[in-house]
Amino acid sequence: MADWLLTWEGPINEVPGLTERIWIIEREPGSCFDRIALREVRGGEVRYPYPILILPGMLSHGEQLIHASWHGIQPTIPLTQHPDTAIPLYLAKRGFLTYTVDYRTHFVMPDTKDLSFMLKWGWDAWLSDIKVVVDKVKELSGKDEVILIGESFGGIASMNFASVDQESIKAIVFLDGAPIKEQAPRVISAASISELEAKKLYAVQSLIGSESVGLANQVWLRALYNPSLPSPNPNFRTLADYLMDVLYRAGLANPYSYPYTPKEVAFAVIATFDPYWPARLLIEPTDKFRVGYGNVRVPTLAIVSEFGMRIADMEVLSRINTKIIALKGYGHLDVYVNPNNVKDVNEPVYDWLLNLT
Numbered sequence: 001m002a003d004w005l006l007t008w009e010g011p012i013n014e015v016p017g018l019t020e021r022i023w024i025i026e027r028e029p030g031s032c033f034d035r036i037a038l039r040e041v042r043g044g045e046v047r048y049p050y051p052i053l054i055l056p057g058m059l060s061h062g063e064q065l066i067h068a069s070w071h072g073i074q075p076t077i078p079l080t081q082h083p084d085t086a087i088p089l090y091l092a093k094r095g096f097l098t099y100t101v102d103y104r105t106h107f108v109m110p111d112t113k114d115l116s117f118m119l120k121w122g123w124d125a126w127l128s129d130i131k132v133v134v135d136k137v138k139e140l141s142g143k144d145e146v147i148l149i150g151e152s153f154g155g156i157a158s159m160n161f162a163s164v165d166q167e168s169i170k171a172i173v174f175l176d177g178a179p180i181k182e183q184a185p186r187v188i189s190a191a192s193i194s195e196l197e198a199k200k201l202y203a204v205q206s207l208i209g210s211e212s213v214g215l216a217n218q219v220w221l222r223a224l225y226n227p228s229l230p231s232p233n234p235n236f237r238t239l240a241d242y243l244m245d246v247l248y249r250a251g252l253a254n255p256y257s258y259p260y261t262p263k264e265v266a267f268a269v270i271a272t273f274d275p276y277w278p279a280r281l282l283i284e285p286t287d288k289f290r291v292g293y294g295n296v297r298v299p300t301l302a303i304v305s306e307f308g309m310r311i312a313d314m315e316v317l318s319r320i321n322t323k324i325i326a327l328k329g330y331g332h333l334d335v336y337v338n339p340n341n342v343k344d345v346n347e348p349v350y351d352w353l354l355n356l357t
Contacts, residue, residue, distance in 0.1 A: 002025055002026040002027075003025065004023040004024070004025045004038070004136055005023060005024050005025065006021065006022070006023050007022050007023065007024050007037075008020070008021065008022040009021040009022070012041065012066065012067075012089075014067065014083065015083050015089050015093070017043055017044060017093070018041055018042065018043055018089060018092055018093065019041070019042055020039060020040065020041055020066065021039070021040040022037055022038070022039050022040075023037065023038045023136065024036070024037045024038075025037075025038075025132065025136075027104065027125070027128075027129060027132075028125075028128075029120065031117050032107075033104060033107050033108050033112075033117055034104060034117075035104065035107055036101060036102060036103060036104055036129050036132075036133065037062065037101065037102035037106070038062075038099060038100075038101055038133055038136055038137070039062040039063070039066060039099065039100050039101065039102070040097070040098070040099050040140065041066060041088050041089065041092040041098045041099070041100075042092055042097050042098065043092050043093050043094070043095060045095060046095060046096070046097045047094075047095030047096075048095055048096050048097075048353070048354075049143065050143060050145055050146065050147050050170045050171075050356065051096070051097045051098070051099060051137050051138075051140075051141040051143055051146055051147070052088075052091055052096050052097065052098045052099065052146075052147050052149060052353075053099045053100070053101070053133065053134065053137050053146050053147070053148055053149070054087065054088055054098065054099065054100040054101075054148075054149045054150075054151065054154070055100075055101065055130070055148060055149070055150045055151065055153075055154030055155075055157050055158055056100065056101065056103070056151055056152075056153075056154050057151045057152025057153045057154050057177065057336075058152060058153040058277055059105070059213065059273040059274045059277050060151065060152070060154075060273060060274070061101075061102045061103060061105070061106040061274055062088075062100035062101050062102045062106075063102060063106065064269070064272045064273070065086060065087070065088050065100050065151075065336075066086065066088050066089065066100065068086075068268050068269070068272060069272055070271075070272040070273075070274070071106075073272070074272075075221055075224055075225075075267075075268050075271050075272065076224060076264060076268045082265075082339045082342070084342045084346060085265075085336075085337050085338065085339055085341055085342060085346070086336075086337075087149065087175070087336070087345070087346050087349065088100055090342070090346045090350070091346075091349075091350065091353075094350060096353070097141055099133075099137050099140075101129075101130075101133050103126075103129070103274075104121060104125075104129070105121075105274045105276060105277060105278070106274050108203075108274065108275065108276050109275070110275040112276070115202040115203040115276060116200070116202050117202075118202045118203045118276070118278040118279070118280065119193070119196060119197060119202050119278075119279075119280060120280075121278035121280060121281065122193075122278070122280045122281060122284045123160065123281065123284055123286065123289070126157060126281065127157070127160060127161050127164070127165075130157060130161050131161070131165065134146050134161075134168050134169075135168075138168060144168070145168060145169065145170035146168055146169060146170060147169075147170045147171045147172075147173070147353065147356070148161070148162070148169055148171070148172045148173070149172075149173040149175060149349070150172065150173070150174055150175065150177040151175045151176070151177055151335075151336060152175070152176060152177045152332065153177065153281075154175075154177055155172075155174040155175060155176070155177020155178055155179075155302075156177060156178075156179055156180065156286075158172050158174070158177070159172065159174075159178070159179050159289070159293060159296070159316075160286060160289040162296045162298065163289045163290075163291075163292030163293055163295065163296060164289065164292060166295075166296055166297070166298055169298050170298065170299075170356065171298050171299040171300065171301075171353075171356055172296075172298055172299075172300045172301075173300070173301045173302075173303070173349055173352070173353075174300065174301070174302040174303065174304075174317075174322075175303055175335055175336065175345065175349075176303065176304055176305045176307070176308040176330075176332055176335040176336075177308075178302050178304065178308070178312040178313060178314075178316070178317055178322075179290070179293065179312070179313045179316045179317075180311045180312060180313055181311055181312070181313045182290075182313070188201070188204060188279055188282045188283060189201075190279065190283055191283065192283070193280060193283075193284070196279050196280060196283070201279050202278070202279060203276040203277060203278055203279055204276070204277055204279050204282065205275060205276060205277075208246055208247060208250050208252065208270070213270050213271075213273045219239075219243070220243070220267045220270045220271040221267070221271050222239065223239045223240045223243050223263070223267050224263075224264060224267040224268060224271065226239070227239070227240035227263060227264075228240070240263050240267075243263075243267070244261070244263055244266065247261070247266055247270075247331065247333070248331065251305075251306075251307030251310070251331055251332055252266075252307070252331045252332045252333045253266050253331040253332075253333050253334060254306075254329055254330065254331045254334060257329055258329045258340070259327075259329060259330055259334050259338045259340035259341070259344070260338075260340070261331060261333070261334055261338055262338070262339065265337050265338070265339075266333055266337070269333055269336070269337050290316075293316050293319070293320065294319055294320070296320050297320075299356060300317070300320055300321070300322040300323070301322065301323045301325070301348075301349065301352050302317050302322045302323070302324045302325070303325045303327065303335060303345055303348065303349070304324060304325070304326050304327065305327050305330035305331060305332055305334060305335050306326075306327065306328055306329055306330055306331070307330070307331055307332045308332065308335075309326060323352070325348055327344055327345070330344070
């Protein structure tokens with residue numbers, strides 16, 4: 001089996017005092033896309049005993065969480081304005097040894113024509129990747145337990161992983177990423193893996209309204225650099241106003257009331273998403289994990305946006321005795337990048353973690 005390869009170590013230029021190391025490992029079945037990366041962020045002194053592993057959400061990746069960039073392309077530098085909004089940086093600056101991961105999807109370029117390999121990227125592949133990442137974090141930190149922080153999809157992945165392998169988990173923090181209700185609407189028109197294969201529906205590009213996300217679609221970058229461009233919708237004055245309303249209606253941002261999503265931050269995040277996501281992960285049954293949810297006994301904290309409250313399975317959270325913080329007015333992305341998240345999200349997470357250590 002392939003081993004981890006250290007590919008980078010050095011300072012994080014956007015945030016003085018923090019350093020980053022990056023390892024890459026090849027995964028089965030061994031195509032050029034079957035690889036993941038582990039990113040370590042640390043400050044000058046590690047003061048707390050348990051390392052943090054942050055699992056990104058759908059289409060997100062560790063590079064985005066740390067640098068607000070995609071393969072080195074950084075459309076703006078919001079971190080220099082509000083560095084504490086990024087929870088990997090916030091925790092590392094305060095003495096936690098912090099890790100995050102680039103999923104396999106981060107290595108699929110926008111111009112990839114044949115995406116059939118993604119049909120093999122289901123929960124078994126994802127959780128096996130998380131397992132090798134957890135093992136590497138334990139090796140690097142010298143600790144037997146890891147704290148998982150799951151953003152969006154990463155929260156569901158954290159819970160699924162804990163349902164089958166919680167011995168290595170000290171605690172879980174769900175950042176608007178709790179298990180969702182079983183009756184939540186599907187976002188893809190297929191009900192089985194065989195149907196995906198028959199329709200050649202191997203991957204999806206996330207859509208927000210009628211606009212696709214990521215660097216493959218330049219509308220978000222145009223709005224970022226030229227927010228006063230005219231709107232394609234006559235109900236809005238500018239392109240930026242129109243796109244912010246698209247995000248608002250999707251439950252992703254709230255530009256109209258607290259916490260007042262900054263346009264430039266939202267557009268930078270949307271622009272640096274990965275281009276594709278495995279369709280299989282959107283339809284594969286999770287029954288084998290859900291039956292084990294009730295057996296999860298590690299401490300759990302859930303921070304849930306107003307959007308998340310509509311789809312989160314609150315019964316599951318109550319069953320595992322989760323501390324829940326509900327954020328009225330918050331859109332999904334606000335939990336991760338809004339400047340107000342420092343006091344509403346990151347500080348409560350930090351305080352909760354201190355009680356574990």
